[in-house]
Amino acid sequence: MKIMKDWTVFERIWLLTFTLINIYLFFAWDDTILGLITSISGMLCVVLVAKGKVSNYYFGIIQTGTYAYIAYGYGLYGEVMLNALFYFPLQFVGIYLWKRHTTDRKIKGEDIQINVLTKRGWIGTIVSFLAIFILYALFLKQLGGNVVWIDSATTTLSVIAQILMLKRYTQQWLFWIAVNVLSIVLWLKALIVQGGNDVSMLVMWSAFLINSVYGYYNWSKVYKKQKGERM
Template identity: 20%
Template sequence: MQLLEYFGVLTGLLYLFLEIRQHRAMWVVGFLTSLVYVFVFFFSKIYADMGLNIYYVAISIYGFWQWTRRREVETAQNGEAAPSQEAILYRNMTPLLFAGICSAILALFALLYYFLHYFTDSPIPAGDAFTTAVGIVATWMLARRIIEHWIFWIIVNCVSVYLYYLRGLYPTMFLYICYAILAAVGLYTWKKKGIRTHDSTL
């Protein structure tokens, strides 16, 4: 199991590097990382995070399709591969979208906490529910290239470091320390080098 965890750490770091660069291969690497952590978290009794990684497996397919579709649209519109393909594109949350995102997180947290507290032997139901609820929404935000997803990940990763410390998952704890740092780098990189757009098809 520890070898599997170390493999997940390595692919997780590669995933985040590709995410910062907005390389669509990130979705393939993310698929593998998530699949590994389904088993790691199951045996560690971190059930909501296990479920979250099942969700990551599914949304990796959606994210790859979403980003590939966007590039195909650009190619069709320009008659050739668009020069802007390598650019980092992002959009911002609107107040209405922010309200919807917060409502979704609260609803997911309440549902997950209730399930974990009453129906599992999870030793950390509140923390597990929180990181899972925010992670579900933040991953959807990434698929839509919403830049504020980095802020959500910084918060989730910091909380996750403590949770994995409690469960003795020290390689994974190290991974999430790196995630927190690189999420801040990702936010800076997208803001500094990215192109803001209001294109709702992103």
């Protein structure tokens, strides 16, 4: 396929494998059609982020909207607010910002110039995380939310990761890895305690975790190549 001409073997196998798993779960576990749409659009979004493609945001618009609706049904209010009030509008911001920082395409595949955090940037990021994490968990507790500490951690880490993503920092992937691990725990607990058929959410977050590891590897490699071209 022409649209996947610059995709690696890993990227094609990853996307095909998890798409087939989601389709199987849709029929085998009587999953919801909304869950299937959310999972597949989410996987397309994250693999395109890992490749540095601006088009990731178009699938992100679909994924964040449908995911917020599903999370609301499970009382995961932190996830709802994160996706509906933060992720969804920032997809449009991301399209604008990434298009302003495109490459000259000397390195095959990616669309954008990639950055890395400085030591000062790391300190500011960690301090911000700790402060927001504690305050947001207390806020969710007042709302009567479920598993508020994990919910707060995933929400806070996601906000930071999304901001780093908009600014095209490689270290965003380290935060996404943490988000994905915690999200798997969050949904596993929600499905066990409350029931429900949205098993595709577990598959989606598992796929995201694998992609995050790959994304960090790929962006680190591309940054070194771009840095070498600028020298």
